[in-house]
Amino acid sequence: MEREARASGILFSSLEKLLAWSRKSSLWPLQFGLACCAIEMMATFASRFDLARFGSEVYRASPRQADLMIVAGRVSQKMAPVVKRLYDQMPEPKYVIAMGACASCGGVYNNYALVQGVDQIIPVDVYLPGCPPNPASLIDSLLLLQKKIQEGGEVRPAPGEWTGRATAIPPRQA
DSSP states (O other): OHHHHHHHHHHHHHHHHHHHHHHHTTOOEEOOBOSTHHHHHHHHTSTTTOGGGGTOOOOBSSGGGOSEEEEESOOBTTTHHHHHHHHHHSOSSOEEEEESHHHHHOTTOOSTTBOSOGGGTSOOSEEEOSSSOOHHHHHHHHHHHHHHHHHTSOOSOOTTOOOSSTTOOOOOOO
8 A cells, every 4th residue: 555655656756757847848939029139039049059959949929839938128018918918828837038138127228118127017937138138148048947847846936036047137126
């Protein structure tokens, strides 16, 4: 009886690890670039950097087929409801990378027309600073997200949490 309980516990643990591995190894990003950071995001998927070797094979054109949203660039007030709607249409589990200073905290554009950080609209898992961040930084942030998914812990940082990585910045305080 005890042996069966241990065996089922091992099987359950192994199944969780298998699911975490498959989630981290097949992230499908949504084709969604808003500003100048989108050029760097597209370069990441080109042959020089080849993000496909990390499990993100192809951009998806539909949010229903994607599980990773990379918000690249500044978000205007008029675009905010569209970003929220696209995020809501993505199936669970879903992840968000805020790419660039504008997506992370509004950047140098502190005015009424722009959202001062996409985390005011949707929850963000990894913050990627830079203006614009280079493709290597985007790959680093994707690897950070994959590590968090593999560990099975909470992917989204708690308010005020510093992850210790150069590509992850703490979320803005409310």
